[in-house]
Amino acid sequence: MDDLRIEKYLSRRSSLLKASQVRELLKWIGRDVISLGGGVPDPASFPLDELKQILVQVIEEKGSSALQYAPTEGVEELRQALAKFMGEKGIKAEAENILVTSGSQEALELVARVLFDKDDTVISENPTYLGALQAFSLYEPRLEGVPMDDNGLIVEALEAKIKKVVASGRRVKLAYLIPTCQNPTGKTLDANRRKRVLELAEEYDFLLLEDDPYSYFYLDGVEPRSLKSMDASGRVIYVSTISKVLAPGLRMGWVVAERDLIEKLVLAKQGVTLQSTTLCMYVLLEALKRGLVAGQMPKLREIYRVRRDTMLEALDEYMPEGVTWTRPSGGMFVWIEAPSNIDMDALLPVALNKYKVAYVPGSSFHVDGSGRNTARLSFSYPPLNALREGVARLASLLVEHMSRVS
Ligand SMILES: Cc1ncc(COP(=O)(O)O)c(C=O)c1O
Known part of the structure; x- marks a missing residue:
């Protein structure tokens, strides 16, 4: 060998x-x-102390379920609890709109897997999250970057980019955005621009992928409304994570989307990980129930x-x-x-x-x-x-x- x-x-x-x-x-x-x-x-x-207590409690009280296989979409009670948690952020969701993933990184990969064909046009902020570029690149979309200023993505530049794509006989399939405390720039998209992004998505009929790991500890006043909370037509796919709020080692993330997309993502996930870690799902469920996350x-x-x-x-x-x-x-x-x-x-x-x-x-x-x-x-x-x-x-x-x- x-x-x-x-x-x-x-x-x-x-x-x-x-x-x-x-x-x-x-x-x-x-x-x-x-x-x-x-x-x-x-x-x-x-x-640490609370997580230790939760782990002991989960093993003692739920051991036979928490160490067993679970549904691909996630433990039902956790999906319900995440839907409620999202509600507190102004995002309307039922359990059927939630897919539990192994960190939001997996969510980005699964979304790319089910949506991107080679040469599909995908727009992002430029610069954007490196891990998303890594996940997307396997599916070979044409990535088009839009510049930002201090108020986040420049919506006029976004519109000009879309028009250019359309003029070349193509269409934009999806725009990937990190509107709040963006990685890597730390910039936050301003409220009027958020509205405009949604209008453009309607007008030019593309999907939005909103990646939101950081809004939970927004530092300067009232946290801006998420795109998902303003989404009237179901075109925003929202992805979030417990990594920065509880601990990244739990590898717990989730997607909020329309039920038919969730069903496709579930099929994609079955071939990759079958399901996320049952034990960590129960830990997150208990952390949400106890109000530990908030x-x-x-x-x-x-x-x-x-x-x-x-x-x-x-x-x-x-x-x-x-x-x-x-x-x-x-x-x-x-x-x-x-x-x-x-x-x-x-x-x-x-x-x-x-x-x-x-x-x-x-x-x-x-x-x-x-x-x-x-x-x-x-x-x-x-x-x-x-x-x-x-x-x-x-x-x-x-x-x-x-x-x-x-
Ligand atoms: C914008 C963004 N998205 C997704 C992730 C992935 O996080 P995780 O897979 O730990 O949930 C990160 C991690 O730094 C990030 O900054």
Whole structure:
């Protein structure tokens, strides 16, 4: 078997699989390198005592069900509880509108699996969530990116993009959006623009895929209404997760959609995982019943407000003139933009080896590989002093290289 070359057996599809730069960077954590890379939740946010009690209770009281196979769509009681939870967010749903998934990442994959044919036009914000690009790319859609400003996706640019697609004899099938505290930019789509996005979806008859991991701890006032809560015709597919609210290791996410789409997603999921982990479904069910999920929100807001503010203060203090950044209303990320002649991809090895700081180069989040002068910084994980130090190190790197290329 020594000289077996696996390459000659690989499918054409497998050549579309690309390593995630974020996952690659995780390897550097703990080697003196301060990571502003992955969006890893602060473990101080995990409700350890309550989860321990819940686990014991679930095993003791529901062991024979919680360790058994369950329906692909999810444990019925959990689907009901998630429908109720969604109702508290203004989203009308019944259990039949809910599919429980293994994190929202699986939800994105399943949606792409059942909706995308090769060369279908799919629009997203540019930049957008790397994991969505990874999931979508296997199905070979044509990805079209639309730029953002401080108020999120520019709706005039969206309309111009749609018109261009239509003029070329194609149609837009779906727009994938992260309207609240977007990954990677931290930007939030403003209320009027949300309405306009829905109008455009009606007018040009495309679906919307709303990805919403971060709205639960929106920091600046009233959380904006989700697209799904304003959806009159059932064209919004809403995807969310407990990863940032309880713990990502539970791998619990869900989809809210019309029943006929849920039925297709269930069939797709059967061939992939059969079902999500029964034990974790019961844990999430009990956490929802006890009000633990809702009870997490004030703590999360406190943790991430301090973290965001610490990063923003450090950026104000250390960054050289010519570098700009976003001021997010929540989420886990700040997006920085260096002068156009600075190449953040090329600087990453220098950052890791010499300055001992990790960030994610912005080009990986762009559908067209642009944005080489940008980067995503995560404020979610390092201790606060390391956060400040990480920003200071990154600033030193930029100062050195900006003076060199100017
Ligand atoms: C926008 C977005 N969508 C989906 C995910 C996937 O999260 P999970 O699979 O843990 O629910 C993430 C994780 O960071 C994200 O930022």
